[in-house]
Amino acid sequence: MVARCFPYYLDFRFDAGTSRGILRKKETWFLEIYDPLDPSKKGIGECAIFRGLSYDDRPEYAAKMSEVCQNIDRYISNASTLLAEWPAIRFGLETALADLQCKDAKILFPSAFTDGTDFIPINGLIWMDRKEKMLLSIRKKIDEGFKCIKLKIGAIDFEEELSLLAFIRKEYAVKDIEIRVDANGAFAPDQALEKLNRLSAFSIHSIEQPIKQGQIEAMAELCCKTPIPIALDEELIGCNTPEGRRNLITMIKPAYIILKPSLVGGFSATKEWIDLANEFQTDWWITSALESNIGLNAIAQWTYVHRNELPQGLGTGQLFHNNISSPLLVEKGGLYYHKSTPWGVLNS
Numbered sequence: 001m002v003a004r005c006f007p008y009y010l011d012f013r014f015d016a017g018t019s020r021g022i023l024r025k026k027e028t029w030f031l032e033i034y035d036p037l038d039p040s041k042k043g044i045g046e047c048a049i050f051r052g053l054s055y056d057d058r059p060e061y062a063a064k065m066s067e068v069c070q071n072i073d074r075y076i077s078n079a080s081t082l083l084a085e086w087p088a089i090r091f092g093l094e095t096a097l098a099d100l101q102c103k104d105a106k107i108l109f110p111s112a113f114t115d116g117t118d119f120i121p122i123n124g125l126i127w128m129d130r131k132e133k134m135l136l137s138i139r140k141k142i143d144e145g146f147k148c149i150k151l152k153i154g155a156i157d158f159e160e161e162l163s164l165l166a167f168i169r170k171e172y173a174v175k176d177i178e179i180r181v182d183a184n185g186a187f188a189p190d191q192a193l194e195k196l197n198r199l200s201a202f203s204i205h206s207i208e209q210p211i212k213q214g215q216i217e218a219m220a221e222l223c224c225k226t227p228i229p230i231a232l233d234e235e236l237i238g239c240n241t242p243e244g245r246r247n248l249i250t251m252i253k254p255a256y257i258i259l260k261p262s263l264v265g266g267f268s269a270t271k272e273w274i275d276l277a278n279e280f281q282t283d284w285w286i287t288s289a290l291e292s293n294i295g296l297n298a299i300a301q302w303t304y305v306h307r308n309e310l311p312q313g314l315g316t317g318q319l320f321h322n323n324i325s326s327p328l329l330v331e332k333g334g335l336y337y338h339k340s341t342p343w344g345v346l347n348s
Contacts, residue, residue, distance in 0.1 A: 003033045003072035003096075005047070005065045008346075010292055010320040026290050026320070027051060029065055030346065031092045033072060033100055043100030044346070046295035047092030048262040053289075055238045055263070056088045064089065080268065084240050087265035094266040095298040106297055106326075106343060113304035119334035120304055121311045123148040123180060128155035134164055145332035148178040148205075148311040154186025158195065165202040174203045178311070185212035185234060192222055200227035206256055209233045220252045229255030233287075236273065237263050245273060249280050257282055258313070260289040267302055274306065287313030293326035294346070300328065300335055 010026040027049060034042035047065065049056050056064075068075050068089060075082055075093060083090035098108040112118035124141030126134055126149060134151070141149055149168065153161045168179060179202065187195055187210045196210065206229045211218060213235040223230050232254045239245045249257075257277055261270045270286070277284045286303045288296050296317045303312055314335050317328050325344030329336045 003069040043096040045092035045096030048291040091262040091266035109301040123150040150180040182208040189218040231256035
């Protein structure tokens with residue numbers, strides 16, 4: 001096989017506020033694999049690095065991408081070993097190989113989803129911003145038909161965030177709207193339980209990563225005492241061995257784990273996490289990590305065939321104004337695949 005790679009920069013339609021600051025541009029990489037005897041047989045995958053978050057975020061990332069391309073057959077044969085410490089690249093390689101097998105049709109995992117006869121329920125994501133803008137976003141998502149709202153919290157005043165939640169619960173009962181919150185590690189360990197107690201007044205479904213990752217004992221204690229089910233997110237990043245994954249689940253005992261294939265090591269590693277979660281009776285759902293529609297398409301198709309009924313976190317494709325046009329469409333609180341809509345052309 002022959003391979004090539006190239007970077008691509010996605011531009012946000014708006015300034016996306018996160019606990020790491022304002023995002024305006026998202027770097028990603030694409031990996032193309034093709035048969036030299038028949039270059040029309042090719043596959044494309046997205047090595048979706050997330051600067052400041054990905055385990056792959058190292059100065060030698062571009063050099064590693066080049067090395068993989070120059071030795072593609074070796075990496076195809078030994079991806080689990082050679083790319084264990086490069087989860088984004090492993091995700092891109094797995095996706096490119098799946099696309100190669102379907103002859104660049106981008107139907108990687110055929111199902112009722114890709115047939116257009118079913119959809120994936122997703123949460124409506126509310127980005128950190130001023131209270132007034134977040135309130136408008138909440139109303140808009142609910143009007144658009146979302147039954148599950150996910151709020152990024154931890155960037156504005158906590159009292160204002162509580163008032164946002166109070167607004168939702170005043171207007172919408174628990175049976176009508178599910179609320180998830182994502183703190184992205186914003187709470188100090190000695191203040192987290194008090195904040196969780198106050199948040200629990202609003203019938204919160206779950207909270208993602210209330211304290212920063214790496215504080216295993218503090219997170220384990222919090223999971224034991226919390227009135228709100230805790231979901232691990234960033235905590236999973238860097239757990240690149242079966243032993244590490246098992247130890248993490250055993251020690252912390254979370255209610256949920258949130259799986260981002262491009263951050264945890266592709267579909268093979270994601271499946272290992274799912275098997276482990278099922279063993280320990282931990283629930284899970286899958287979330288994209290600001291990939292382009294190339295990566296999002298692969299994640300959505302794979303998610304559907306694993307039949308998790310919870311709302312997934314797969315609504316990020318609409319965030320970029322220079323995304324690759326695709327059959328993916330968010331409407332009525334779900335992600336749909338309109339197979340009659342053609343894919344756009346990716347210009348490298």
